[in-house]
Amino acid sequence: MLFRPLRVGPVTVGDRLARSATAERTADDDGRPGEPLREIYLALARGGATWINTGCAYVLPSGRSAPNHAGIYNDDLVAPWALIVGAVRRETPAARLFMQLVHGGRQVARQCVPEPIAPSAVPLAGSPVNPREMTGREIEECIEAFAQAARRAREAGFDGVQLHAAHGYLISQFLSPHVNRRTDAWGSAPERRRRFLLEILRRIRRVAGPDLAVTVKMNGEDFVPDGLTLAESCETARALAAEGIDAIEVSGWIIGGPERQSPVRKGPPQPAEEGYYLPQAVEIKRAAGMTPVGACGGWRSLERMNRALVGEGLDFVAASRPFLAEPDLVNRLRAGQPRAACVTCNGCFAARGAIRCVAIAEGRLTPPPFPAKDAPAP
Ligand SMILES: Cc1cc2nc3c(=O)[nH]c(=O)nc-3n(C[C@H](O)[C@H](O)[C@H](O)COP(=O)(O)O)c2cc1C
Structure with missing residues (x-):
């Protein structure tokens, strides 16, 4: 099943392990991307x-949440992204590339953003700087910025964009009653808190056209007191499906929640704990109907996937x-390797610095030879 194609709006992907x-x-x-990023996607x-x-x-x-994160905030950034997309396309026409779009809101790098903004002036645990409540005009500018970023991604050759509405970044802050305490048209009732996300989706459709797939990564739950609940996320998924979102990737947690619920929880997941947002994703799939729904978090074995x-x-x-330990993970699983080496x-x-598998760099991990000798037949 994992290796069956999937339709994601106007795009078809060749398998179901994103x-x-x-x-x-x-x-x-x-925020300009270059050769190192091209090499990561090519691999x-x-x-x-x-x-x-x-x-x-x-x-x-x-x-901007870190000084070395990539950006897509002006038209000068289209060309360097286009070089990367072009290189991947030339070599591997089957690959479909989606750019994840984010605004950090209150979760930004202090050295880059001295005065962070957020839906409400709710402090971020552990941060010495309090965010400032966004004005209506700033909210409008952000919606337009997401739409222009999507338009740039399309011009650079991307097949789709993914809206980062999880993990406590700006869209997630709007969705979360824990962070969004506004009493105007952007807060209080669930429909108002999800309005920011829905307006972004609508604006992207208007500005970037129908050929660009638009997906979302969202929390099933925030796992903090007064945070987003699964019942409300299901309503949001229903609203997104009605607006024509092309796929929903379910994650969870915002800063302040327990480590054991975090998306990057540590330690090899036991088989039964693989896919730790599966219960939330199953409920969200029920709400979203025909819209493709998936889950991230802890998947390691082909059998569990x-x-x-x-x-x-x-x-x-x-x-x-x-994928950091084994960029060729999809081919390995296809060839019968039973689980990821991570x-x-x-x-x-x-x-810090460019992303890499530190366990391999430090000699603590050696992925099995490819294809794995003791793997069962596919
Ligand atoms: C180094 C690192 C960077 C990450 N960056 C992002 C990101 O930019 N956007 C995002 O939505 N999630 C990000 N995540 C979370 C992952 O997408 C994923 O949800 C999480 O790691 C759980 O999946 P896994 O167990 O397969 O790693 C990051 C995770 C790691 C380890």
Whole structure:
């Protein structure tokens, strides 16, 4: 099942194991991507990945969450992205590239954004700087920035964009009653808190046209007191499906929630804990109807991934850390390797500088030879 194609709006991907967005930390001071990023995507595409989400790319300088994150906030950034997309397309026509679009809101790098903005002036645990409540005009500018970023992604040759509405970044802040305390048209009732996300989707459709797939990565739950609940996320999924979103990737958690619920929880997941947002994704799939729904978080074995698709009714799964250890993970699983080699040590998450598998760099992990000798027949 994992290797059956999937239709994602106007785009068809060749299999159902997406590379979940993973900030590569390779961009220059202006957010310009270059050769190192091209090499990362080429390795993934050569290794059989047909659905590649980029790491988060910020749509405005005010939404930059780390100095070396990539950006898509002005037209000068189209050309460097187009070089990367062109190189991947020439070599591996089967790969479909989706740019993940983000504004960090209150979760930004202090050295880049001295005065962070957020739906409400709710402090971020552990941050010495309080965010400032956004004005109505700033909200409008952000919506337009997402739409222009999507238009740029299309001009650079991307097949789609993914809206980062999870993990406590700006769209997730609007959705979350824990962070969004507004009493105007953008807050209070669930329909008003989800309005920011829906307006972005509508604006992208208007500005970027029908050929660009638009997906979303959203929390099933925030896992903080007064945070977003699964029942409300199901309503949001229903609204997104009615507006024609092309796919929903379910994740969870915002800063302040327990580590054991975090998307990047540490330690190899036991088989029964693989795909730790599966229960939320199953509920969201029920609400979203025909819209493809998948889950990220902890998928390691082919058997569990397939079970989520066949037994639980998900349309796809997504993985991040395993692709750092084995960029050719899709080909390996296709060839019968039973599970990803990733030891889920979080070295990649804790490290600074360009993204890499730290366990391999430190000699703690050696992925099996390809194709794995002791693997069962596919
Ligand atoms: C180093 C690193 C960077 C990440 N960057 C992003 C990102 O830019 N956008 C995003 O939505 N999630 C990001 N994530 C979360 C992953 O997409 C994924 O949801 C999470 O790691 C769980 O999946 P996994 O167990 O397959 O790694 C990142 C994770 C890691 C480890």
